[in-house]
Amino acid sequence: MPTNLHYSVTPVPLRHIFQVRLHIPLNPASETTGLILQLPNWIAGSYMIRDFARHIVRIGASDEHGEAVALTPLSQYSWQSAPCAGALTVVYEVFAHDTSVRTAFLDGDGGFFNATSLCLQVQGLNMVAHHLTLNAPEGNTNWQVATTLPRVDGCFSHDFGDFVAANYDELADHPIRFGELTWLSFHAHGVLHEVALAGHLPYLDVPRLSADVQRICEAQLALFEPDQPARAPFKRYLFMVDVRASGYGGLEHRDSTALLCERADLPMLAQSEQPRSDAYIVFLGLCSHEYFHTWNVKRIKPATFVYYDFSQVIDTSLLWFFEGVTSYYDDLIMYRTGLLDETQYLKKLENCYNAVVQHDGVNVQTAHESGWYAWTKYYQVSPNTPNAVVSYYSKGALIALAMDLFIREHSAGRFSLDDVMRDLWTWFGRDFYALYPQGLARGVTEADIVASVSHFAGTDSRDFFNQALHSTDALPLREALGKLGVTLSEPKNSVAQLGATSKKVDGGWQIQRVLNNSAAQNAGLAPDDVLLTFDRIRLNAAPDDVLARINIGAQVTAHFLRDDVLHDTTLINSPAPHGVYALSLSEGHTQVFNKTA
Template sequence: MSKTTQSKRQMAVPVGIAGAVQYTIVPKDLAAHLFDVTLEIAQPEAEGQIVSLPAWIPGSYMVREFSRNIVQIKATSEGKKVALKKLDKHTWQATPCQGSLIVTYEIYAWDLSVRAAHLDQSHGFFNGTSVFLSVRGQEAAPHIVDIQRSADAACKTWRVATSLPELKAKRYGFGTYIAANYDELIDHPVEMGDFALATFEAHGVPHDFVVTGKVPNMDMSRMVADVQKICEAQIAFFEPRTKKAPMDRYVFMTMVVGEGYGGLEHRASTALICNRNEIPLKHQPEMSEGYKSFLGLCSHEYFHTWNVKRIKPAAFAHYDLSRENYTSLLWLFEGFTSYYDDLMLVRAGAIDEAAYLKLVSKTINMVTRGSGRLKQSVAESSFDAWTKYYRQDENSPNAIVSYYTKGSLVALGLDLTIRAATEGKKSLDDVMRALWQKFGRDFYSRSLNGTQQGLEENDIEALIEQATGVNVRRFIDKHVRSTEDVPLAKLYADFGVTLDAGAGSKKASLGIKVARDGNDCKIANAFEGRAAHLARLSAQDVLVAINGLRITSADVVDGLNIAIGRYRIGETVEIHAFRRDELLVVKAKLQADDVPVNQLKLEVDHQAVLATARPTYKKAAKR
């Protein structure tokens, strides 16, 4: 970067805020996917200022080494070059200098996800953890960022979407934004491009709904109406008397792609990625399964505004972004959120009770299929998220349990237990509100004086008992710290709901999950104790033929189903497969398809009060 360019960028950053750390970020080269970042430190440490980039992003519990995307970095002071010594993989120390220190660096942004940064001719997106170096010792100072428009003609009509407070910028415009400290700076992602935008209010708070990506005939008004109901239901859930939201403004940022799904929560926004087929269309008024899933994603990330962004485990009250931060409580913070995300859809009126029961049934089936749930508790799964849940391999279904899905069943079981024990006078809702009042409501105001707190690892049982009067220690020991399944059939019995376990599928199965690899049918997962495993087939093996007939189909799943569908349960088939470049010939005795078919059903008519789907309660008559 030339001195002239540096000077212009420094002048663009406002002055007058004492002790502020100042950044400039500009899309430098769209085709090369490069952001150019300038960091100005007015008062660097006399011994040599240390700067570093986070190794992970809160909400996604895996060390991602964002510093690997720094293409080049250099420093100057008073127009003279300053040496930077690299101390470790993401930390640099500048040689002591007189006057302000200016650090310039390039970020390679080609991660199309909600976790990092992405830049091309269609849009730009970044999380602060991917692009903003932290200044050692000055993390509590105000942080100013000047988001500049690229000179590329493709950016001529771009706008900016972020929940960062504007300093000298119009809303949706390029210019300067401000954060109270570094923690706040990196908790407001930025989207820039030609996005669709709609704004609504939820209990008086403005919410922006931003969609990037091509969706012909997108029904934006329908999405806004549905999401507005969900937001208002959640605000009223935590603050039933005042209906006061914990933020002054909120932004939903959605990237629409051909195939993808995910979200990441922030204190006043969320970054989402979804499949184009999940977006509702104007000429298709029916509720598709994809759209229902998208609404659940919006609900999930919005619920995190309270649960994990403000109600936190003690281990997350003060993040150390240089290394793993361990907690055994993700079953509560992600699992409870996964329970309430669908629950809020029915409470808000976005779906009916029948649709809600189908979603719960789906979750039960997902959990009960994997044998890993019998080997790893959700407390262990939470602690091991850094090494197991976020680094899954072909054996994961046989070795781990999801703290999202089983955590949601734990929440459901606790809710039913509390409601039954108190005859509907208390519920898990009271627990969430108690957590909010004790830990979340004033979290960020406490952060200004460093007194913010989080839930300690073993305090949840006492808090539940204090909030509801119900002792759940035995329940937690059995279903959270141990591996017992939550007895939902028994718990649901008092609420007019039956859990029909069914008889399983009558189709023959090898007990595998397959994926397409070119034109090959490759085993992605071989489920423990099933036919393929017993025949000594493994994940990564390529299936070629069954009883001499080649597996052929454009869809490998269909091709395998057709091939297996010729046979009955109990028959033995000869399978030809390749492991690496070696041909295997094995015999497998087909078993019944192991896909669970658990299904929740109302025993009473549709006007009965379902305990988990409505805030009021009436115990169903025993039969």
């Protein structure tokens, strides 16, 4: 009796609709109680309930004779079929017009989807093979397909056709992009890597982009598998890049990543002799970040991520490790490969440090809480976010830095965080997908991380982690950095700041978020106020730029609109409430301590 599920997906670009036909073979449950079908509510790597099922336009089912089978809604995202003999076919349409990397998109230029947006799960059958046929839309003869989802025939191609995943989790972890694509390819430690770019891309500097991404990949492969040539955890790797006028984002998958960037981020042929632009460095950092996730979160996983429950919120309290350590290494790998020099790398660390300590959220939320509440706080930004939330990316990266320093100092330079990553890789990551089908895959707990750090540091690290993860105390960075040749300055309070973020609008600057104890808050400015003038002069530049030219302590008269009514207030020109910190190499040091393992 065949048990495989089969999805046939047909894009209808004009309507931004994917038509899906799901064939479920004869199943004991379908004859007795009926089958329960459900669409995920969230996607791995993005921790927010997104109600993907709201994009299902219509849904119906039939038996193998073509007779209609009733589908009873059980919730906003699940249905139960009436009992029927034989196979069941479910036909539905999904609207797809979201350019983010998290869902699905389709128009006359191409398309993209994650299975979590398109493929219903059949309760009880998550571990059977899931076949998917992607049909070419009518009339688009030059469209190609980019995905790492395995093909039924085992061949390597860029054509539409038949794919198969061993289970639903695998299906959900290989998104598919199609359209007119620009391809780059290179080998890293002998393994094929492809970059598939969608979007209008004249004059792209293909050699530079290939060479730079290749350096990142080779360094990361060698970090986790130092024996040469490094053993890759995949047969091939794919960067899917959606290049648009605006936008930014990335989502990690086990053998690929889906990226969104701006046209201006990518290197152009005419600039091939010039230094890499800041925007391009940020793009390379995004590639580095998502690629690092191949190991850290796609194979070394939190214990609560091993067998996902896509129907509801799950425990994400270890995100400080899985996003923070990944953020620490994305820049560090760029530094180790020479894509960032000492000055650029220290500036990145300095920006990360300031981003954390300048907001009151760091005094309110612990790193553990930041991950736990990701679903409702970090992912659901409010005007009060900087005062209430600390980012598990940035704080996590600082914790990773502190861990690296802790291990290096206590082991007298014999070991580093690299050794912890390889240790976790060996015990939890390398065989993860080999063990997954038997239900034997294991995930990491906080205790596993603490034990590994203690092992390589040669000392008990529990107090270090209790403070770093479960308190809002400042991380012990200044002294530890100083011992290894990096100076963290005392906070500077010499530059005036409004203490609020704002955006340019017609006639002025609209306040978005107001920091606690800032000049803006003390003057009574609030989110949505539109600042018009300081001392009766129109704000032709950003408020911070104007205030920087005025003495600290000066009383500035500010006029602003609140709900279209003119208001005024007196603003005491003040520095940022928590000061600004700087990082530099200490005298006698020419490179940052973590340049080498």
